[in-house]
Amino acid sequence: MNQKNADLRREPRAPSRAQTSRTLRGRERPQKERETYHALKMHNALTQISYRQRTTIKKEISRTDSFDGFPLLQVIKESVVSQALAGMVDVVPTPIQRLAIPVLLGNETRAARRRSSSSQKNEMDQFLLAAETGSGKTLAYMLPVLDAVKRAEAFDAEEEAKKKAQEMEFRKNANYVAPPPLSNAPHSTTGRPRAIILLPTSELVSQVGKLTKLLSHKVKFRSALISSAYSGKVIRNRLFAPTGIDVLISTPHLLASISESDPNILSRVSHLIIDEADSLLDRSFMPSTSTVIDKTTPSLKQLILCSATIPRSLDSYFCKRFPNMRRLVTPKLHTIPRRVKLSVVDAEKRPYHGNKNLACADTIWSIGKAAAEHAGDTADVRHILVFVNEREKTQEVAEYLISKGIEAVALSRDTPEQRQAETLSAFTTREKESVEIVAKEIAEMPSGPNYMPSSSRSSVPSTPPPKRHLPNTKVLVTTDLGSRGIDTLAVRHVVLYDVPHSTIDFIHRLGRTGRMGRRGRGIVLVGKHDRRDVVREVQEGMFNGQALI
Numbered sequence: 001m002n003q004k005n006a007d008l009r010r011e012p013r014a015p016s017r018a019q020t021s022r023t024l025r026g027r028e029r030p031q032k033e034r035e036t037y038h039a040l041k042m043h044n045a046l047t048q049i050s051y052r053q054r055t056t057i058k059k060e061i062s063r064t065d066s067f068d069g070f071p072l073l074q075v076i077k078e079s080v081v082s083q084a085l086a087g088m089v090d091v092v093p094t095p096i097q098r099l100a101i102p103v104l105l106g107n108e109t110r111a112a113r114r115r116s117s118s119s120q121k122n123e124m125d126q127f128l129l130a131a132e133t134g135s136g137k138t139l140a141y142m143l144p145v146l147d148a149v150k151r152a153e154a155f156d157a158e159e160e161a162k163k164k165a166q167e168m169e170f171r172k173n174a175n176y177v178a179p180p181p182l183s184n185a186p187h188s189t190t191g192r193p194r195a196i197i198l199l200p201t202s203e204l205v206s207q208v209g210k211l212t213k214l215l216s217h218k219v220k221f222r223s224a225l226i227s228s229a230y231s232g233k234v235i236r237n238r239l240f241a242p243t244g245i246d247v248l249i250s251t252p253h254l255l256a257s258i259s260e261s262d263p264n265i266l267s268r269v270s271h272l273i274i275d276e277a278d279s280l281l282d283r284s285f286m287p288s289t290s291t292v293i294d295k296t297t298p299s300l301k302q303l304i305l306c307s308a309t310i311p312r313s314l315d316s317y318f319c320k321r322f323p324n325m326r327r328l329v330t331p332k333l334h335t336i337p338r339r340v341k342l343s344v345v346d347a348e349k350r351p352y353h354g355n356k357n358l359a360c361a362d363t364i365w366s367i368g369k370a371a372a373e374h375a376g377d378t379a380d381v382r383h384i385l386v387f388v389n390e391r392e393k394t395q396e397v398a399e400y401l402i403s404k405g406i407e408a409v410a411l412s413r414d415t416p417e418q419r420q421a422e423t424l425s426a427f428t429t430r431e432k433e434s435v436e437i438v439a440k441e442i443a444e445m446p447s448g449p450n451y452m453p454s455s456s457r458s459s460v461p462s463t464p465p466p467k468r469h470l471p472n473t474k475v476l477v478t479t480d481l482g483s484r485g486i487d488t489l490a491v492r493h494v495v496l497y498d499v500p501h502s503t504i505d506f507i508h509r510l511g512r513t514g515r516m517g518r519r520g521r522g523i524v525l526v527g528k529h530d531r532r533d534v535v536r537e538v539q540e541g542m543f544n545g546q547a548l549i
């Protein structure tokens with residue numbers, strides 16, 4: 001009151017540099033993302049991709065909208081429609097294909113080229129391809145690698161022809177009489193592939209092997225797949241076929257052990273692809289994968305790592321071991337598509353009273369019955385995947401489901417290799433089912449946190465007396481073995497019998513449905529000791545279309 005001067009607020013102090021950068025960092029992530037996750041922050045398993053980065057990539061992706069726009073060899077472009085994606089109409093490249101193919105071909109924007117030329121010159125190029133599950137990563141690396149293989153083959157043939165012409169000239173001048181050609185001389189590429197694709201399991205080796213074989217009919221190259229599913233004799237015959245080998249697909253353990261006795265096998269590799277990189281660089285695979293990387297490094301031009309998830313631990317490993325690696329990451333990395341709906345079944349409530357097996361059987365009966373009601377007797381077979389955390393549980397759950405009239409099989413490391421392949425094949429082949437029926441069924445299943453199979457809403461489980469059989473439904477009970485990379489196009493429903501240990505497992509397990517634009521449904525069974533808060537946050541994150549952390 002006694003003041004003579006007005007006490008005007010002083011000018012606010014300019015924020016410090018640390019304050020500014022904190023605010024900016026905060027702004028890069030949308031408000032929603034920061035607020036949603038509390039329980040998941042305990043794990044914080046996945047690397048964060050900033051909002052700004054995601055927006056920049058979106059712009060880059062929008063530049064190409066057809067395979068014709070890529071500077072691939074014509075025969076490779078044609079093979080996409082006629083072989084790899086035969087039967088599909090209006091095929092367009094997926095985001096990871098738009099992003100990765102031009103870069104792997106060395107045909108990038110000027111700004112990107114400046115960035116990569118600033119990295120060390122005579123080092124091999126290293127790339128990380130990271131995109132959501134079922135988004136076409138295999139073709140994203142396969143097409144440019146085949147392009148490089150074919151161009152190298154043409155270059156070598158030209159060089160060989162020049163050498164031969166020079167030799168002929170020399171012999172003519174020196175009146176030299178040539179010895180007769182060796183009829184059984186092996187091809188110069190025998191047992192020395194140009195490109196190697198590493199995968200964690202023999203199922204994935206045969207899945208990617210099938211695609212390369214398809215492409216080779218048109219593109220004309222020689223590929224071989226080897227894994228522990230084949231006998232020693234078959235592996236030897238494939239590796240050392242007298243006609244040579246261009247692309248080899250293998251598991252790291254097998255290849256590392258072969259290279260001990262025959263180091264020559266890795267002496268000509270120009271392209272090494274490590275698919276499912278987060279598995280192949282974990283503790284169990286690391287020694288073999290590293291051996292292959294080290295032995296191929298002298299001849300390597302491109303090292304390509306590929307994954308649907310970048311765990312934080314892997315991120316720091318990349319920073320240390322591959323500091324110059326170029327990261328090609330899609331805007332939706334670490335999100336589970338909105339077209340996959342996640343529901344929760346509370347196994348503690350009536351009528352299950354803590355009996356998860358019963359809750360699982362009841363859920364499957366509800367799915368099977370809904371399918372039958374919509375499609376009548378002509379219903380296509382419904383394929384359902386059930387994921388458990390421990391392999392010992394697979395058999396137990398499968399047997400329980402069988403006792404409830406459900407056709408179920410268990411798949412784990414204990415299953416013989418041959419059986420594993422047969423079992424999985426039913427779940428990976430493209431079905432001819434009506435898209436409208438599936439969409440209707442899925443839309444009609446209630447979503448939200450309190451989903452209950454139809455029977456439990458009336459508090460009488462629909463699991464029937466054992467004599468009855470659920471028709472047109474096949475169930476596979478599996479562990480993580482069935483969650484990585486397997487292209488389960490036929491699967492519309494995934495039941496998470498156990499709550500996965502981390503968001504990484506959520507992404508891979510739910511990623512077996514809703515592949516390549518299809519719709520899907522995940523159902524998680526929660527019991528007494530399960531983290532309901534984690535499930536709720538995953539569900540909310542999926543609903544908001546946010547990346548999991």
Ligand SMILES: Nc1ncnc2c1ncn2[C@@H]1O[C@H](COP(=O)(O)OP(=O)(O)OP(=O)(O)O)[C@@H](O)[C@H]1O
Nearest residue numbers: 092093094133134135136137138139308485487516
């Ligand atoms: N451009 C495209 N258009 C339509 N379908 C495609 C396209 N590219 C690939 N596909 C199909 O999408 C399916 C999934 O592809 P792929 O197995 O490569 O996915 P992914 O990203 O490796 O998945 P995951 O992370 O689960 O291993 C395959 O059946 C493949 O044939």
